[in-house]
Amino acid sequence: MRAGDLPGAVAEMGRMLELQPGFVPAMVQRALWLLSLDRYREARSLACAAAAALPRSPPLALETVRLLRRFEEVERIERVVHAVDWSGSDAGTHAALAAELAPIALYKDATRALDQAEALLPADDVRLLGMRATLKMVEGEAGTARHLLERLAAASISHAPRAQWLLSLQPADHEDAQRQIAAIERRLEAVPPGGEAEVHLAYALHNRLHGIGDYEASWAALVRACRVKRALLQYDASEQGEIFERLMALPRFTMASTSAARQGPIPVFVVGMHRSGTTLLERMLAGHRDVIDGGESYAVSAAIRHATDHYSVHTFDLAGARRLTDPGLDLGRVRRDVLEYMRWKARGHACVTEKLPSNFLHLGVLLAALPEARVLHMRRNAMDTCFSNLRTLFSIAAPYSYDQHELAEYYLGYRRLMDHWSALWPGRILDVKYECLVEDPDGQGERILEFCGLSRDGPMLGTDRKGGAVATASLADVRAGIQRNRGGVWRHYQRHLSPLSARLESDAR
Known part of the structure; x- marks a missing residue:
């Protein structure tokens, strides 16, 4: 790998697995390298084998979960998570697990991991408030989410932009909206230009200005948000156009039989x-x-x-x-x-x-x-x-x-x-x-x-x-x-x- 020989590294990892077929760390690493070589099926097969081995070590189980997410293997992720005793893990491991589980809708397991992480942190630690607030929003507990986001926006410079954007998605009366607008504008003056912080704050500003009917200022904020976000993305409109054309040129596929599996x-x-x-x-x-x-x-x-x-x-x-x-x-x-x-x-x-x-x-x-x-x-x-x-x-x-x-x-x-x-x-x-x-x-x-x-x-x-x-x-x-x-x-x-x-x-x- 240091020499840049990825196929050679994959082959060496394969020989390691021949010597010790059930060695999960090698399965996980080789699967990731196979994905880099665009050998999806081989990589998926190894990932499923690693999941079947049910790694008991929390750090290794977490790496297996991360790998399985590449293949949308949510059911296998659930099995791996439930097979591990996470109780002795540190706050970082619990928080990382919650961050992997929430986006794939394993909300109960994500909440449990977040509870365990927060129990190990000082009461005034706000680092996980954003994740907790997002879960509360997903569950429909808007009031609780709002309280958490306001705490986060006030206490953490690094987390404030995203917190203020999430707050801007919730209804606010005119006075509250004006207060948030002033806070967002102050932060916009302080953040480095061209990054995600500017994107979140500019979108938050657009939402709040739109809500109070100041459409010209709202449009200016939206233009700023879109300009910065577009510059951060790799998107080729001509390539997307070719995708549409190729899909429209496909024949009508047929299957021989599906009756046995219905x-x-x-x-x-x-x-x-x-x-x-x-x-x-x-x-x-x-x-x-x-x-x-x-x-x-x-x-x-x-x-x-x-x-x-x-x-x-x-x-x-x-x-x-x-x-x-x-x-x-x-x-x-x-x-x-x-x-x-x-x-x-x-x-x-x-x-x-x-x-x-x-x-x-x-x-x-x-x-x-x-x-x-x-x-x-x-x-x-x-x-x-x-x-x-x-x-x-x-x-x-x-x-x-x-x-x-x-x-x-x-x-x-x-x-x-x-x-x-x-x-x-x-x-x-x-x-x-x-x-x-x-x-x-x-x-x-x-x-x-x-x-x-x-x-x-x-x-x-x-x-x-x-x-x-x-x-x-x-x-x-x-x-x-x-x-x-x-x-x-x-x-x-x-x-x-x-x-x-x-x-x-x-x-x-």
Whole structure:
């Protein structure tokens, strides 16, 4: 490795495993190196073998968990975590474990690890408040989350930018908003330019200024946030355009037979653009007694990576799109991987949802591999959708969303691809218009339940019910129930959005 000979290092680690086949540290290291060589299947196989060995040492178990996350092996992660006695670990190990488990929705285990970490720290230590606050927001405990974030923002210079951004996602009265605006502006003057701290604070400033109706200043803050965030990302719009073109050129895949494996829950995929209402739709569906909301995972992306033997840190990349044309593409492997995850996630329910919006990229494979799957396509007004993307701070999920031109091109590519899938697979995709859903939830609910093969046993529950975790950008809104006044926000900024609106309108013509 020091000499830069990665294939040689992989071979040497392989010889080590020949001498001691069950040596988990070697399995973990070799799997990571194999991923660097883009040998996904071999790496995954080693990762699963390491998990099967159930490492008992907390540090080694933590490294195994980190490795398994590369393959979205959430069920195996759960087994590894439950097999280890973590009680003797230090606060750093517990905190690191919580940080690995929370993003994959293992909230109970993450909370337990966080409890253990906090018990080992001084009472005035604020380093873990951000993680605790995020978990409380996911669980719907907004008041507790707000209190924790205010403590963090006041006590920690390094954690304050993200804390103030999270605070800005929650409602505030005019006086409180003004107080937060002043604090954000002071911090913006002090942070180094061009980093994530500036991004978080500029988005927080935009949110608070928008909330009090100061739209010109709010727009200036949004422009600043988007400019800095875009500069931190590697995104090639032309490459994304080629991905769309390659997907639209795919043939209609077929499988020889799936009858022997048609057991387990009905998978329902909720797809669309981010910020189109997918969280609202899933939460409504989960009001049905036979449905469990699976939330957002990358299980489908992992299944596609397994089938194409290609790893990407993104949902999908150009190399993965190219490999979909390989004659040896194994749809059966995709089917087994997705259904294995769905059976675990369903916890005995007859139907399980998966609502990662960008799964629309995978529908050409999914619809062939899973004839029993239902696909709900959430559609929302183009300008409402795109502007909501523009003013949302994502991680790396939507790198196209920080520039009006790139956002418009991505949206148009998505619409063309969804039209293509609907024509290629007639009757397999149900379009659900956001505006119709919020105006007539019962009528649309009846239509959706019928499409999903679910009985109508009373009205679907409202989204403001207690319980259930929400970990998307809608977490501050969706628990407030169905809101009918969310359209047209972009009109406050209409004169600034001409590049976006002009491109969308030109394509419509």
